[in-house]
Amino acid sequence: MELTRSAPSGSASSVAVETVAERGYRGIPIGLERGSGSRKLLARMIRVMFPHDGLSDAPYIRAAEAVLALACEKPGRQVAFAAAIQDLMNEGFEAMDDDAALAHLRKMSAADFFTQVQGKALLAFYDDPEVWEHLGYEGPSFDKGGYVNRGFDDLDWLPDPRIDEYDGGEQ
Amino acid sequence: MKRIALDEPAVVIIGSGAGGGTLAHELTRQGIECVVLEAGPYLKNEDYENDEWKAFNQMAWLDPRTTSGSWRIARDFPSLPAWLVKAVGGTTTHWSGATPRFKEHEFKALSTYGHVEGANLLDWPLTLAEMEPFYERAEMAMGSTHRQGRPALPANNNYKVFANGAERIGYKRYATGPYATNAAPYDGRPASIQDGFNFQGDKSGAKWSIMVREIPRALETGLLDLRPDSHVVRITHDASGKADAVIYADKDGNLHRQSARIVCVAGNSIETPRLLLLSDSARFPNGLANGSDQVGRNYMRHLTGSVYARFDKPVRMYRGETMAGLIADESRHDPSRGFVGGFYMETISLGPAFLAAFVEPGAWGPDFARIMSSYANTAGMWIVGEDMPQADNRITLSTTVRDHLDLPVANVHFDDHDNDVAMREYGYGKAAELYDAVGAIGHHRTPPYPSTHNLGTCRMSDRPEDGVCDRNGRAHEVANLFISDGSQMTTGAAANPTLTIVALAMRQADHLAGELKRGNL
Numbered sequence: 011m012e013l014t015r016s017a018p019s020g021s022a023s024s025v026a027v028e029t030v031a032e033r034g035y036r037g038i039p040i041g042l043e044r045g046s047g048s049r050k051l052l053a054r055m056i057r058v059m060f061p062h063d064g065l066s067d068a069p070y071i072r073a074a075e076a077v078l079a080l081a082c083e084k085p086g087r088q089v090a091f092a093a094a095i096q097d098l099m100n101e102g103f104e105a106m107d108d109d110a111a112l113a114h115l116r117k118m119s120a121a122d123f124f125t126q127v128q129g130k131a132l133l134a135f136y137d138d139p140e141v142w143e144h145l146g147y148e149g150p151s152f153d154k155g156g157y158v159n160r161g162f163d164d165l166d167w168l169p170d171p172r173i174d175e176y177d178g179g180e181q
Numbered sequence: 182m183k184r185i186a187l188d189e190p191a192v193v194i195i196g197s198g199a200g201g202g203t204l205a206h207e208l209t210r211q212g213i214e215c216v217v218l219e220a221g222p223y224l225k226n227e228d229y230e231n232d233e234w235k236a237f238n239q240m241a242w243l244d245p246r247t248t249s250g251s252w253r254i255a256r257d258f259p260s261l262p263a264w265l266v267k268a269v270g271g272t273t274t275h276w277s278g279a280t281p282r283f284k285e286h287e288f289k290a291l292s293t294y295g296h297v298e299g300a301n302l303l304d305w306p307l308t309l310a311e312m313e314p315f316y317e318r319a320e321m322a323m324g325s326t327h328r329q330g331r332p333a334l335p336a337n338n339n340y341k342v343f344a345n346g347a348e349r350i351g352y353k354r355y356a357t358g359p360y361a362t363n364a365a366p367y368d369g370r371p372a373s374i375q376d377g378f379n380f381q382g383d384k385s386g387a388k389w390s391i392m393v394r395e396i397p398r399a400l401e402t403g404l405l406d407l408r409p410d411s412h413v414v415r416i417t418h419d420a421s422g423k424a425d426a427v428i429y430a431d432k433d434g435n436l437h438r439q440s441a442r443i444v445c446v447a448g449n450s451i452e453t454p455r456l457l458l459l460s461d462s463a464r465f466p467n468g469l470a471n472g473s474d475q476v477g478r479n480y481m482r483h484l485t486g487s488v489y490a491r492f493d494k495p496v497r498m499y500r501g502e503t504m505a506g507l508i509a510d511e512s513r514h515d516p517s518r519g520f521v522g523g524f525y526m527e528t529i530s531l532g533p534a535f536l537a538a539f540v541e542p543g544a545w546g547p548d549f550a551r552i553m554s555s556y557a558n559t560a561g562m563w564i565v566g567e568d569m570p571q572a573d574n575r576i577t578l579s580t581t582v583r584d585h586l587d588l589p590v591a592n593v594h595f596d597d598h599d600n601d602v603a604m605r606e607y608g609y610g611k612a613a614e615l616y617d618a619v620g621a622i623g624h625h626r627t628p629p630y631p632s633t634h635n636l637g638t639c640r641m642s643d644r645p646e647d648g649v650c651d652r653n654g655r656a657h658e659v660a661n662l663f664i665s666d667g668s669q670m671t672t673g674a675a676a677n678p679t680l681t682i683v684a685l686a687m688r689q690a691d692h693l694a695g696e697l698k699r700g701n702l
Contacts, residue, residue, distance in 0.1 A: 059545040059546065060545065060549070060550050060553070061547055061550045062550055062553070062554060112546065112547070115546075116546075125543075128543070128545050132537050132538065132545070133234070133534075133537075133538065135537075136533045136534050136536075136537035136538075136553065137233075137234055137533075137534040141533065142532075142533055145533050145553060145554065145556040145557065146495075146497070146556055146557030147499060147532060147533050147556060147557070148499070148500075149231070149232075150231030150232060150378075151231060151376045151377055151378070151500075152231050152374070152376045152378065152384045152385065153231070155374055156373075156374030156375045156376030156377070156385070157337075157374075157375045157376065157377065157500040157501055158373065158374045158375040160500075161338075161497070161500060162335075162337045162338065162375040162377075162500040162501035163335060163336055163337055163338060163341070163501070164338065164497075165338040165341045165342070165494075165495070165496060165497070167494045168341050168342065168345045168619060169345065170336060170341070171336055171340070171341060171344030171345050171348065171355075172344065172355075172356070173333040173334070173335060173336050173340075173344075173356060173357040174327065174333050174356055175327055175354070175356040175358075176353045176354045176355070176356070178353060
């Protein structure tokens with residue numbers, strides 16, 4: 011995971027990531043620039059990694075941008091990512107159906123390129139408020155008064171349990 | 182705020198967490214001036230973020246560390262062996278709040294468990310009876326629920342699943358605490374608003390931490406000189422072998438020397454031994470107070486493991502107090518289960534950002550996405566139990582990586598003991614049984630997170646050759662050097678350690694104050 015290879019230097023929140031991505035990969039004419047198709051290919055790759063039915067392409071695109079920002083931090087990484095993405099294009103990855111795409115990724119899952127994409131995309135994708143909403147997570151709560159009056163105890167399919175300690179003596 | 186001159190030999194406390202912060206509060210309240218050197222910034226409630234990665238990047242100790250050994254952390258998080266806080270208040274900033282006491286037999290691990298192959302067990306030079314008055318004081322300070330008449334927190338959704346499951350498989354000792362977050366207003370702080378962000382620093386102030394209680398009260402005495410952004414790099418000693426000063430770097434890397442008459446080290450169980458190892462000299466060639474070669478050894482990190490269970494109905498585990506649910510039935514010592522020592526089960530919840538990173542590190546694909554898709558219908562528990570001290574589980578100075586000051590970073594070496602593995606497997610099984618009893622449709626066994634309970638490494642012992650400090654935390658070899666954090670724990674017990682760290686610091690403060698008044702220090 012990316013977080014393990016170097017201490018995170020800034021927030022992994024999608025907003026910050028997106029800003030970095032915009033600055034980072036524009037105008038680098040080696041295959042990662044806008045119009046190269048790299049963002050779209052990575053977004054497809056990330057959807058195969060983290061498939062969630064009913065979710066729009068937008069968070070996958072944002073995660074792809076985070077991956078591109080990571081790729082463009084170092085020239086060596088930039089070249090390696092461009093080459094790996096070109097391979098995927100040559101192999102027709104985007105046209106593969108879900109099963110074939112999954113099998114293809116499994117074959118390459120030991121590659122450094124794959125683990126870097128997986129690590130960075132996971133951090134960005136599941137830190138995206140649109141994904142949170144899709145999963146049913148409500149995000150920051152303090153400004154809304156917490157959940158004390160908003161359902162912290164609204165589970166109704168089990169009986170209300172005892173909250174005090176057992177008074178039946180020691181073990 | 183009090184300013185103590187650099188050339189004034191002061192009581193110097195290194196670290197402002199559960200140990201150092203408690204000590205500073207207790208000493209200043211008894212009229213003793215202190216300097217507290219805290220490596221991190223002074224963050225307050227309003228600074229904390231309701232966002233997992235933002236909060237992590239704001240407060241976690243992110244200085245590099247290295248790892249080795251067979252534990253899975255060395256593979257998945259090689260530069261993040263521990264999840265600790267670098268800020269005023271230390272790791273009490275992000276702790277969740279569970280406050281069980283250690284049990285009588287846990288202070289006598291060697292006598293109770295007998296010889297365990299490969300384990301370096303020892304009895305504490307302290308007993309539960311000696312600790313009880315300090316536990317009482319610590320619970321009062323921290324506002325533990327269920328204690329001294331304080332009310333229980335209400336059942337949140339995650340607890341409802343947990344407690345019903347417990348009842349159905351025959352457990353009896355479950356409750357929403359003891360837990361150091363206010364169920365009702367207490368000690369000038371409000372009741373919980375159940376916002377669910379304990380691990381990110383609690384914005385509301387309902388949760389006890391050193392930052393909300395001990396630091397402001399110590400400052401109010403006018404006797405505390407609190408210096409944030411002050412990273413200690415060496416403790417020096419005089420010709421007689423007594424500690425005489427502490428050298429620290431400010432945030433710009435400039436070095437300062439604070440003269441000291443007493444030095445108390447409370448940097449958590451990785452940085453405390455690292456600092457002693459960095460403070461080597463001709464007199465202490467293996468590191469300060471390390472003639473026994475015990476500094477850094479017997480690193481413990483509690484058993485830990487989590488189980489996340491999926492249901493076909495909503496749970497919304499993230500709403501409410503994260504760890505306000507404990508089961509103590511398995512905390513007994515009962516070798517018929519296949520291991521010595523015991524463990525607690527405690528509710529836990531992560532947001533999607535952390536769950537994705539930690540539920541199964543490195544995982545991806547449809548099975549992983551299914552875990553995440555079930556987020557709203559997921560309940561979670563943490564298994565926390567006693568792990569075996571081992572001589573080679575150890576903090577050493579890295580031979581390859583240096584920090585921003587060009588000092589060797591800590592290497593954390595850890596191998597699971599067979600007893601740890603057996604207890605974890607048993608715990609996973611019981612957790613699954615509990616959730617199945619309330620209709621789980623699937624569960625996932627999550628491996629240990631980067632360590633939050635870091636213990637041992639400068640342990641207490643009666644005999645100098647068995648440890649680093651005595652029953653008061655005083656270094657066997659350096660008369661005015663004290664270990665004031667969880668590093669001094671002889672063995673780790675099953676309980677979450679913060680209450681015991683606070684109680685030990687209170688006890689040490691009484692000892693120090695007495696010795697100072699008697700002119701012995």
